[in-house]
């Protein structure tokens with residue numbers, strides 16, 4: 001019987017097994033979808049019958065139709081043959097690879113018979129350990145495999161070391177299945193590179209023996225498939241534990257570590273003592289709206305917003321004091337400079353006036369940056385991350401709040417409602433950033449209205465509507481420091497609690513500060529992630545935190 005084809009568009013898209021599909025059998029009940037499908041199934045020399053639609057009878061196909069079908073059939077056949085060829089090649093290749101892998105399992109390497117016992121070193125010690133046999137452990141950071149040569153860059157957190165493997169060491173099962181991020185133990189001699197060749201620290205480890213310690217997956221599960229530079233930010237956030245292995249992220253964390261250390265040295269040199277106040281508290285500092293509350297043995301408690309109140313109590317005990325402590329804010333804002341948990345450097349200074357406070361803040365920032373840049377390794381890392389970085393110059397620009405309002409209006413920078421700013425406005429982040437970026441220097445913005453500032457701030461003598469308060473604004477980031485002089489009079493403080501609707505009872509210890517030998521004092525809080533984002537030119541503070549927390553994100 002002639003083969004039957006139904007060529008209506010409708011039938012050719014039928015589901016498999018239905019009438020007129022390539023799975024047809026050529027009967028009237030089950031025709032093929034196309035003439036070429038029929039030819040593919042039965043060969044080119046068949047008589048084809050076709051019909052226009054289901055209601056019409058099957059008739060022999062036209063000559064042109066038959067010709068066209070044959071052409072399509074030949075093209076399809078060629079494709080099929082090619083695919084079959086590829087499949088065969090793939091199979092052959094896989095078999096060869098499997099054979100090579102099976103054989104590689106028989107290759108066992110040993111340290112050279114005359115090898116010296118190695119000295120175990122960290123990569124950091126590489127330069128001082130050249131030309132002697134060493135053992136180095138680390139993660140495979142980069143990998144380049146040639147015929148019987150493997151170049152890898154090893155990473156151990158202290159640096160990067162190029163390693164060269166050759167001969168049987170490149171043919172073992174572990175070598176053939178080596179993937180990035182595996183942990184390995186390398187033995188050999190570090191040799192200086194000749195002129196013209198480049199590698200970290202201008203040397204490489206000529207490996208004479210190596211061991212796999214922990215194999216990382218290749219293929220679909222390879223690290224390069226989990227995190228790539230262009231991956232979605234939420235995927236990168238989920239995989240922060242892998243992201244921090246990268247050069248940029250780990251460099252930022254290294255600057256962070258050096259910066260914390262430089263802050264401590266600077267503040268110690270200025271005579272401050274470090275303390276560690278509690279994180280679990282029952283008092284608020286910066287308003288109830290951003291408090292994280294929790295149950296503390298049946299009582300309500302909060303995660304601290306700021307250690308300021310505790311630092312103030314340290315003044316009569318230790319003199320000027322500082323802490324580097326986590327602070328917590330249940331921020332509703334999803335901005336690039338807000339975290340739910342941030343590292344807060346706070347200081348408190350006794351027997352000072354407002355000008356002393358501003359001068360101290362300037363010194364603390366510039367002194368810390370100078371210390372960081374004085375370390376050549378750190379300078380290199382900072383300049384790598386932020387090539388245009390220019391250390392800030394003293395004195396910082398000092399700008400009164402009222403002058404800032406005037407500046408914003410003169411430069412057509414509007415408030416959040418799209419209107420000109422008025423005295424009393426809290427300058428919103430966008431406006432503040434615009435002004436700071438335009439001026440492009442660090443600014444000590446001071447004298448904010450009391451309504452928009454915290455209850456404990458000292459009023460400007462002679463103009464009680466304003467406070468002796470200061471924000472440090474940095475180009476690119478905005479506010480990195482908030483500070484003020486504090487009320488030193490107990491009655492004034494009691495009135496401030498009342499005005500703020502704060503029950504003074506849990507604050508008895510803070511109020512006592514004014515009762516048992518009060519003094520003029522002031523201090524500030526500096527957002528470590530914010531200054532780090534400024535210094536290392538990160539787009540967001542999230543990149544300046546080890547495991548950042550923000551609205552809805554509490555993992556990893």
Ligand code: 4AD
Pocket residue numbers: 285286305306307308329331337338339340341342344346347479480481482483484523524525526527528529530541
């Ligand atoms: O201006 P703030 O809220 O001031 C205080 O907490 C004072 N009690 C500090 C003091 O005087 N001891 O916060 C101080 C700094 C801000 O300038 C900012 O750098 C940082 O802390 N900061 C945040 N950083 C990241 N995410 C947040 N949600 C932050 N909130 C404040």
